[in-house]
Amino acid sequence: MQNTEHATASAASTKPLFEGSDWNFDLVKKAYDACEEIGLGELGLDIYPNVIEVITSEQMLDAYASIGLPRMYRHWSFGKHFVRDELHYRKGARALAYELVINSDPCINYIMEENSMTMHTLVLAHAAMGHNHFFKNNYLFQEWTRADAILDYLDFAKTYVARCEDQHGPNAVEQVLDAAHALMQQGISRYPGSNRTVSLARERERARERHLYEQQSFNDLWRTVPQKRQEEDADSAEDAQPSSAAGGSQLRLPEENILYFLEKTAPKLADWEREILRIVRNLSTYFYPQRQTKVMNEGCATWTHFHIMNRLYDKGLLTEGSMLEFLHSHSSVTMQPAWNDRRYSGLNPYALGFAIMRDIERMTTEPTDEDRDWFPDIAGNGDPVGTLKQIWAEFRDDSFILQFMSPKVIRDFRLFNIHDESQRPQVFVSNIHNELGYRQVRQALSKQYCVSSLDPDLQVIEADLQGSRRLVVAHNVRNGVLLDRANCERTLYHLARLWGYRVKLIEIDYETGKVLKEHENLRMP
Amino acid sequence: MQIVDRRRNPKSKSLGNRQRFLRRAKAEIKEAVREAVKTRKVSDIDAGEEVRISSKSLREPQFSLDSKSGSRDFVLPGNTDMVVGDTIPKPPPGGGRGNKGSKEGTGEDDFVFALSREEFLDVFFEDLKLPNLVKAKLKQIKSAELTRAGFATDGPPSKLNHVRTMRNSLARRIALNRPSLAYLEKLEAELAEAEAETPLNEGKVNELRERLARVTALRKRVAYLDPLDLKFNRHERLPKPSTQAVMFCLMDVSASMTERLKDLAKRFFILLNMFLRRHYKEVQVVFIRHTNVAQEVDEETFFTGRETGGTVISTALVEMERIIEERYPVADWNIYAAQASDGHNFSDDMAECIEMLQTSILEQCQYFAYIEVGSIDDGPYPSSEVWDGYEELVGEHANFAMRRVAEPGDIYPVFRNLFSEDAKANSG
Known part of the structure; x- marks a missing residue:
């Protein structure tokens, strides 16, 4: 480890915070204060107030299952994840994460009762300081999420879904949720604007108004009106609210946020179904920044805990035993198996993030000539913390890697770039970690973390609201990568359920405009 | 923090x-x-x-990209000796990186x-039921159920009824003219204002002070929440009537029953026993096993005991009749019976069995099920003394049913078939 000079330099007259592995609330508080002193005092981190919640392993599994959010609404898929995780955990096939932290204000950190005091300290440094700072300062989180509103919103969502279950039956709600979950990745408006999850009060008010309007505008007389023509008129007048033109220019097509589009335009959905789509869409948006900052977020938190733990040790606040326990778990978290290793399962965001952060720290203080060539702005600027904080605030994974991954990191990880043509029986190496390859490898890796190139690019391009009522969705095919057929058919089924009529999906080559494949689904009555 | x-x-x-x-x-x-x-x-x-x-049915589909089409670039760590232009054969489909698809549960894996x-x-045991459970005699009242029984003025804190309590409190406060906090605050504000006034209006200040003192005292005298207000939920144990039923399990353990056949029969009775214990707390089970003599045994012996001998089925029926007479008056009890055998019987005995069933037992029973255990080799409709003998009963008595079990896989369907709610309709 690179920290040996730190570790041996412990010159301490102060008493350690704790000895042994047992913990109690006073010790946790003491450890937190010590972490905070370093995190806020020395590093100048800017964090939301912390709430630390002690939970059991079962509760941790629970939190896992409901995608890390407390107070989630009920759905069978969370039950499914729970039984699967539980089985793995009981069989010892998978360990539980040490912590779980929620991007909210106040920031909620879960710590597990089984862990030792050292692990608790590590978690506090990692989550309560590192992640918390990242949540509060990174531009994506600022733009896309409202940390102060999310807990209230979850409460609202949970009660709303429960009320719908009471009113319309669990099966009906389940079907809508299933369909909405299937389209969750298509529930994000990628161009920021009015995307923020709004406050609970406004949200509740809106739901109530929607319901009230429905009630007020309901007139039982309409049911008795005999002429068919009139009925049709009423129908289309309702639809015409957003647009009457079949061309869809007034529908503001193309629209990439399919859930949004359905919520606003799907002809057959009931009031509460639209609200559920909205809930799922808002949650999807809430998670969008997290998906884009895995490497940075973990890198930031890991760098922070590494720094704080070493400082605690330097100050004599950690015993040698604790330090060793910490180093052991730290090095297993930041381990990166090679591509042909049995344990390999993709690049480890902890390892990569931590390596790049450490590398930036090194460059600011002990730059080499190569660093000066590649990073003239930060090499030797002497301000590692300031540089890191600025980077944490202003980048996301793809831009961060493209900008700050140095040749040294590429060499250390021995990264190489593979090109894969689906028709060929083998893949070939297109770049390795040498002078010629650094930039290409870096560019390819950056692309690998760019969410918009990982998710299929789908857009609603046509919606006929008067005639056949057909909905057409286009998939912009890049590099000839089509949709997975089986999954596509099943998801399309859900889309057709929500839309209520025929749905067509065409896969169009982005460059040539050629239609490569078509899928169609008709809602079964 | x-x-x-x-x-x-x-x-x-x-x-x-x-x-x-x-x-x-x-x-x-x-x-x-x-x-x-x-x-x-x-x-x-x-x-x-x-x-x-x-x-x-647990799929969670999403639009995803097909890894088998088009072209892509990706970056891997841990290069050892590869240079630009090297090729790596692709892993065979299906194998390769294990935790890619299955980890998310979207794979086709189990x-x-x-x-x-x-x-x-x-x-x-979903949807299973004892048929014809009608004679509801309230003799034995064992179970009691907690039911709501109004309100009480004392009780444990966990049963405090907040709504009632606060309602009382509010009524009492209104009745006794307890000044509200807002009023008190208003007076205090007025007093502060009056005190700050220049020139000081002694009279007004004094009056306000007095009023404030009175209001404070009144608020103290009339408590916000008085022990008088407390209301608690009250529960009472009410006896719950239950129907009485008894199930007779008759099993042939003679020498002709091989280990395999006994295993089949036992499996059936275990199911039956579990089902009864689970669904009907008050059901009594009587175990009778027979060779050429019959004997009532306890559960343990019934399932685990070993004994062999000849086969006389009527002995079991006689034993059953005796027990009914002794302990289970027909007027008070719902009587059920399940009989399992391999179909062999002492040939003179058959007539007697049928006679007994027809004249007395089937009249007394709500439901009588006969299970014949055999092997697949016997063909779909093997004939046996008992089966042939009993066959004539099926048409005449609606509460008589017989089924054949040839392998463990049959047991559950047969069991369901005998006790499902539809079968009840068939049986009367």
Whole structure:
């Protein structure tokens, strides 16, 4: 480890915070204060107030299952994840994460009762300081999420879904949720604007108004009106609210946020179904920044805990035993198996993030000539913390890697770039970690973390609201990568359920405009 | 910073999700449970179980990109000796990186999880029922049920009825003119204002002070919440009537019953026993085994004892009649019987058996089920003395049913068939 000079330099007259592995609330508080002193005092981190919640392993599994959010609404898929995780955990096939932290204000950190005091300290440094700072300062989180509103919103969502279950039956709600979950990745408006999850009060008010309007505008007389023509008129007048033109220019097509589009335009959905789509869409948006900052977020938190733990040790606040326990778990978290290793399962965001952060720290203080060539702005600027904080605030994974991954990191990880043509029986190496390859490898890796190139690019391009009522969705095919057929058919089924009529999906080559494949689904009555 | 201890929070917060999940996977779970019964040992047939179900109805599809089409670039770590232009053969389809698809549960893989014993049995005995449970005689009243019984003026704090209590408190406060906090604050503000006034208006200040003192005293005298206000929920134990039923289990353990046949018969009775214990707390079970003599035994001996001899079925019927007469008056009891045998009987005995069934036993019983255990080699309709003999009863008596079981896999369907709610309709 690179920290040996730190570790041996412990010159301490102060008493350690704790000895042994047992913990109690006073010790946790003491450890937190010590972490905070370093995190806020020395590093100048800017964090939301912390709430630390002690939970059991079962509760941790629970939190896992409901995608890390407390107070989630009920759905069978969370039950499914729970039984699967539980089985793995009981069989010892998978360990539980040490912590779980929620991007909210106040920031909620879960710590597990089984862990030792050292692990608790590590978690506090990692989550309560590192992640918390990242949540509060990174531009994506600022733009896309409202940390102060999310807990209230979850409460609202949970009660709303429960009320719908009471009113319309669990099966009906389940079907809508299933369909909405299937389209969750298509529930994000990628161009920021009015995307923020709004406050609970406004949200509740809106739901109530929607319901009230429905009630007020309901007139039982309409049911008795005999002429068919009139009925049709009423129908289309309702639809015409957003647009009457079949061309869809007034529908503001193309629209990439399919859930949004359905919520606003799907002809057959009931009031509460639209609200559920909205809930799922808002949650999807809430998670969008997290998906884009895995490497940075973990890198930031890991760098922070590494720094704080070493400082605690330097100050004599950690015993040698604790330090060793910490180093052991730290090095297993930041381990990166090679591509042909049995344990390999993709690049480890902890390892990569931590390596790049450490590398930036090194460059600011002990730059080499190569660093000066590649990073003239930060090499030797002497301000590692300031540089890191600025980077944490202003980048996301793809831009961060493209900008700050140095040749040294590429060499250390021995990264190489593979090109894969689906028709060929083998893949070939297109770049390795040498002078010629650094930039290409870096560019390819950056692309690998760019969410918009990982998710299929789908857009609603046509919606006929008067005639056949057909909905057409286009998939912009890049590099000839089509949709997975089986999954596509099943998801399309859900889309057709929500839309209520025929749905067509065409896969169009982005460059040539050629239609490569078509899928169609008709809602079964 | 704030530390919250959540460990005491109600457990199994995920129960709702789990129930929804089980409901979703019901068809598959049923199939898996049925499989499990086939292969399990007799002794742990009713334990909880790890079931393996296909994830067909548990799919969570999303639009995803097909890794087998088009071209892509990706970056891997840990290059050792490769240079630009080297090729690596692709891993064979299906193999390769193990945790890619299955990890998210979207793969086609089977899905394994553990059902608790309760859940297992729930699935197992779903929709089953004892037919014709009619003679509801309220003789034995064992069970008592807590029911709401109005309100009481004292009780444990956990039963405090907040709404009632606060209603009383409010009424009392209004009746006794307790000044509100807002009024008190208003007076205080007025007083402060008056005191700050220049020139000081002594009279007004004094009056306000006096009024304030009076209001404060009154607020003290009339408590916000008085012991008088407290109302508690009251519960009472009400005896709950229950129907009485007895089940006779008659099993042939003669020499002609091989180990395999006995195993089949025992499996059936274990199911029956579990089903009764689970669904009908008050049902009594009488175990009778017979060779050429019959004898009432306890559960343990019935399932585990070893004894051999010839076969005279009527002895078991006689024993059953004797017990009915002795302990279970027909007027008070719902009587059920299940008989299992390999179909062999002492040939002179058959007529007597049928005679007994026809004249007395079937009249007394709500339902009589006969299970013949055999092997597949016997063909679909092998004939045996007992089967042929009993066949004539089927048409005449609606409460008589017979089924054949040739392998463990048959037991569950036959059992369901005998006790499902539809079968009840057939049987009368």
